[in-house]
Amino acid sequence: MVNCAIEITGLTVTRGDRLVIPDLDLRVPTGQVVGLLGPSGGGKSTVMRAIVGVQQTDSGDVQVLGLPAGHRRLRKRVGYVTQAPSVYGDLTVRENATHFARLLGVADPQAAADAVVSRVDLAGHADERTDALSGGQRGRASLAAALVGDPELLVLDEPTVGLDPVLRRDLWALFRRLADDGVTLLVSSHVMDEASRCDRLVLLREGAVLADDTPAHLLERTGAADAEGAFLALVDEVAA
Numbered sequence: 086m087v088n089c090a091i092e093i094t095g096l097t098v099t100r101g102d103r104l105v106i107p108d109l110d111l112r113v114p115t116g117q118v119v120g121l122l123g124p125s126g127g128g129k130s131t132v133m134r135a136i137v138g139v140q141q142t143d144s145g146d147v148q149v150l151g152l153p154a155g156h157r158r159l160r161k162r163v164g165y166v167t168q169a170p171s172v173y174g175d176l177t178v179r180e181n182a183t184h185f186a187r188l189l190g191v192a193d194p195q196a197a198a199d200a201v202v203s204r205v206d207l208a209g210h211a212d213e214r215t216d217a218l219s220g221g222q223r224g225r226a227s228l229a230a231a232l233v234g235d236p237e238l239l240v241l242d243e244p245t246v247g248l249d250p251v252l253r254r255d256l257w258a259l260f261r262r263l264a265d266d267g268v269t270l271l272v273s274s275h276v277m278d279e280a281s282r283c284d285r286l287v288l289l290r291e292g293a294v295l296a297d298d299t300p301a302h303l304l305e306r307t308g309a310a311d312a313e314g315a316f317l318a319l320v321d322e323v324a325a
């Protein structure tokens with residue numbers, strides 16, 4: 086049996102008066118980079134919020150690392166980066182990382198902070214206030230804060246939005262290194278060309294899983310040349 090970092094069964098979520106997630110089943114295997122892809126408004130952020138335990142749900146079960154989503158024992162084991170940078174603008178990059186390390190009860194907060202700041206390639210900006218950084222740098226400062234507790238699962242909501250191609254490549258290389266170290270990553274994106282960098286792809290549309298497969302199988306199954314083509318082929322298949 087595949088070891089799963091995330092197991093979602095029968096998840097239903099209503100936001101406002103809209104049924105956003107009708108009845109979702111999803112399993113995310115441990116130690117892989119899983120891409121959560123799909124059009125804007127398809128429910129990616131909502132699923133991620135349910136996984137980290139901040140989304141009110143109607144029904145269903147969300148298990149994360151063998152515990153119910155949002156369990157206090159998951160606080161240090163799960164890192165979450167939202168689309169909005171979640172760092173304090175009036176603190177430096179290093180101070181932010183140190184602050185989150187202390188909150189998580191990390192043994193040597195300053196050493197842990199320095200290590201993650203280097204890991205996200207911000208050592209050269211460690212002593213700058215985050216409100217003076219570029220958007221991409223601020224995003225990486227948020228990622229450093231999420232990494233400082235050495236999480237087993239990282240949930241990243243569109244981490245590459247607004248980044249130039251070089252930074253996007255570097256960030257994906259970092260995700261790969263983390264996965265090689267055994268971390269499970271769930272990464273949302275609506276940039277389909279990022280799909281090829283994932284071990285597995287979950288295509289989400291209108292709160293439903295259109296496909297959950299490896300990139301190679303997905304292309305083979307649909308006969309498409311790339312993930313975008315595969316996605317469109319699957320949409321047509323459902324509509325037919």
Ligand SMILES: Nc1ncnc2c1ncn2[C@@H]1O[C@H](COP(=O)(O)OP(=O)(O)OP(=O)(O)O)[C@@H](O)[C@H]1O
Binds near residue numbers: 101105124125
């Ligand atoms: N606070 C809210 N109140 C009511 N409805 C909401 C709220 N936030 C999101 N929604 C609705 O829930 C649906 C799913 O949104 P969600 O943010 O999960 O999609 P997404 O796939 O992450 O989109 P994007 O790629 O644009 O971030 C959308 O129809 C959206 O309008």
